[in-house]
Amino acid sequence: MVEAGCLNLDRQLVLEVARPFDDRLIDRMGGRVALELAAKGEQTSIDDSVLAVLARATPLLAALALGLGLLQGVGIEGALARALTTLIVICPCALAIARPLASLAVVGAGRKCGLRIANPSSLDALARPGTVVFDKTGTLTSGTLQVTRIVSLSHLSTRELLSLAARAETGIDHPIARAIVAAAGANGPGGLRLARKAIGTDLDGKSVEVAGIAPDGDCQTRAATLEVRLEGVAVGQIYLDDQVDPGVAPLIGHLRRHGARLQMATGDALPSALNVGRAVGLEPEEIAASLSPLEKADLVRALARPVVFVGDGVNDAPAMAASDCSISVQRAHAAATASASVAILEGGLERVREAMVIARQYRSTGRRNAALALGYNAMVIPLAVMGTMSPLLAALTMTASSMLAIANSLRVGKARPHGAPIRHEQLTSDA
Known part of the structure; x- marks a missing residue:
C-alpha cells in the first residue's frame, strides 16, 4: 500500500486503484457531516415554542x-x-x-471573552450538557510534541544522540521533526522524511535514520517512540510526549461536580489515551480509543443528550456535526473552527467554563x-x-x-x- 505523502526516490511504481475517487475517507466524512446536519434540523428554544x-x-x-x-x-x-x-x-x-x-x-459577550459564537441556538445544550466529549490530541493535550526521555544504546551520549537525530529531521515540516530539532537546539544539513522515518547523514557521511517503532512496557503511554540508527544499527531511542493542557483538569472537575457525563473519543491507541485520561481525571470506562472519524460520530449519537463535543481537527468534523453543540479549541484546524458552534479564539479550555456561563445567561433570558x-x-x-x-x-x-x-x-x-x-x-x- 502506498500512503499519501510518500516520496518515490528511485523505483518505478505500478499502482492499482482499489476504490473509486468518491470513496475516500474524506468523502465519507463529508457525506456523514451533511447527513448529521440534515437530521439535526433547526434547534428550537423555549421562547420559540x-x-x-x-x-x-x-x-x-x-x-x-x-x-x-x-x-x-x-x-x-x-x-x-x-x-x-x-x-x-x-x-x-x-x-x-x-x-x-x-x-x-x-x-458580543462571547467576543469579549475570546469566543466566537457562530450558532447561539446551540447554547441551550451547552447551558446544561448531558455529556461532554473531548478529543485527545490537540484538545486535551497541546498537540505539540516534546522530547521527554533519551536512552543511549551505544557509546554516544544523550546529547550526541539528539544531535544525530536532528541532522535527519532538520528542514522537515512534521511534529516529530520540529520536536527533535527544538530539543537539539541545532540544525543539520537537512533530511528527508519518508513513511514513518526520516533519513540523513552524520558529519562523516554515514547514514542516519530516525524511525518510529512499536512501543512496549511503560513506553506504550508515550505519544511517540523513535529509534535512532547509524548505518542501520540502533544506537538509541528517543521518547516524545504530548503535554496535557493545564486548563483541562479543573474543567473536568467542574463538569463532573455539575452532573455532566464525560467521555474521551480518540483515534490514538488505548495505552496513550489512558495515560492522558489519568492525568486529567477521567476514568478508564470514560475513554474510547482507536476510533475512526465515523466511529466518533457513532459514539456521539449513542450518548445521553444533549451532547457537547470539544475538538480540534478535520477528523472531528462528523462527531462535531452529530453533537448538539460543538466547540473548537484555539489551536484547531481552520475547518473545525469554521464549522464549530463555539470557537475558542483566545485562551485554553478554561474558556469552556466562560462559554457555559454565557450559555446559561442566554437560556435564562x-x-x-x-x-x-x-x-x-x-x-x-x-x-x-x-x-x-x-x-x-x-x-x-x-x-x-x-x-x-x-x-x-x-x-x-x-x-x-x-x-x-x-x-x-x-x-x-x-x-
Missing part, C-alpha cells in the same frame, strides 16, 4: 372576541373593536424581536422572556376579549411588554465584566 403557540392562538382568540361581542349585543363596530384590541395585545413581536437581540448580545409573554397575555387577553380594554390601551401595554423583553435580552453577557473572575453562583445558576 411560546412564540409559535401565540402565533397560532392569535386569530382564534380574535374570532372569539368578535363572536362574544356579537352575542353580547355590542354591535358590529363594538365587536370589531374587541377583535382588533385582542389582535393588538396578543401581537408576539416582543418575543420575535427579543430573540435576535439576545443572539446579538451573546455574540429566553425563559424570562417566555414567562413575561405568558404572564402578560394571561392578564390582558381576558380584558381584551371581554371589551374592558380599548385599542389605544392595548397598543400601550403591548409596547411596554416589548420594551421589557428587549431590555431583558440586552442584559445577556453584562452580568460579568470582561476579565472579572467567574463566580460560583454564575456557574451553578440555572435561572
Whole structure:
C-alpha cells in the first residue's frame, strides 16, 4: 500500500486503484457531516415554542372576541373593536424581536471573552450538557510534541544522540521533526522524511535514520517512540510526549461536580489515551480509543443528550456535526473552527467554563422572556376579549411588554465584566 505523502526516490511504481475517487475517507466524512446536519434540523428554544403557540392562538382568540361581542349585543363596530384590541395585545413581536437581540448580545459577550459564537441556538445544550466529549490530541493535550526521555544504546551520549537525530529531521515540516530539532537546539544539513522515518547523514557521511517503532512496557503511554540508527544499527531511542493542557483538569472537575457525563473519543491507541485520561481525571470506562472519524460520530449519537463535543481537527468534523453543540479549541484546524458552534479564539479550555456561563445567561433570558409573554397575555387577553380594554390601551401595554423583553435580552453577557473572575453562583445558576 502506498500512503499519501510518500516520496518515490528511485523505483518505478505500478499502482492499482482499489476504490473509486468518491470513496475516500474524506468523502465519507463529508457525506456523514451533511447527513448529521440534515437530521439535526433547526434547534428550537423555549421562547420559540411560546412564540409559535401565540402565533397560532392569535386569530382564534380574535374570532372569539368578535363572536362574544356579537352575542353580547355590542354591535358590529363594538365587536370589531374587541377583535382588533385582542389582535393588538396578543401581537408576539416582543418575543420575535427579543430573540435576535439576545443572539446579538451573546455574540458580543462571547467576543469579549475570546469566543466566537457562530450558532447561539446551540447554547441551550451547552447551558446544561448531558455529556461532554473531548478529543485527545490537540484538545486535551497541546498537540505539540516534546522530547521527554533519551536512552543511549551505544557509546554516544544523550546529547550526541539528539544531535544525530536532528541532522535527519532538520528542514522537515512534521511534529516529530520540529520536536527533535527544538530539543537539539541545532540544525543539520537537512533530511528527508519518508513513511514513518526520516533519513540523513552524520558529519562523516554515514547514514542516519530516525524511525518510529512499536512501543512496549511503560513506553506504550508515550505519544511517540523513535529509534535512532547509524548505518542501520540502533544506537538509541528517543521518547516524545504530548503535554496535557493545564486548563483541562479543573474543567473536568467542574463538569463532573455539575452532573455532566464525560467521555474521551480518540483515534490514538488505548495505552496513550489512558495515560492522558489519568492525568486529567477521567476514568478508564470514560475513554474510547482507536476510533475512526465515523466511529466518533457513532459514539456521539449513542450518548445521553444533549451532547457537547470539544475538538480540534478535520477528523472531528462528523462527531462535531452529530453533537448538539460543538466547540473548537484555539489551536484547531481552520475547518473545525469554521464549522464549530463555539470557537475558542483566545485562551485554553478554561474558556469552556466562560462559554457555559454565557450559555446559561442566554437560556435564562429566553425563559424570562417566555414567562413575561405568558404572564402578560394571561392578564390582558381576558380584558381584551371581554371589551374592558380599548385599542389605544392595548397598543400601550403591548409596547411596554416589548420594551421589557428587549431590555431583558440586552442584559445577556453584562452580568460579568470582561476579565472579572467567574463566580460560583454564575456557574451553578440555572435561572
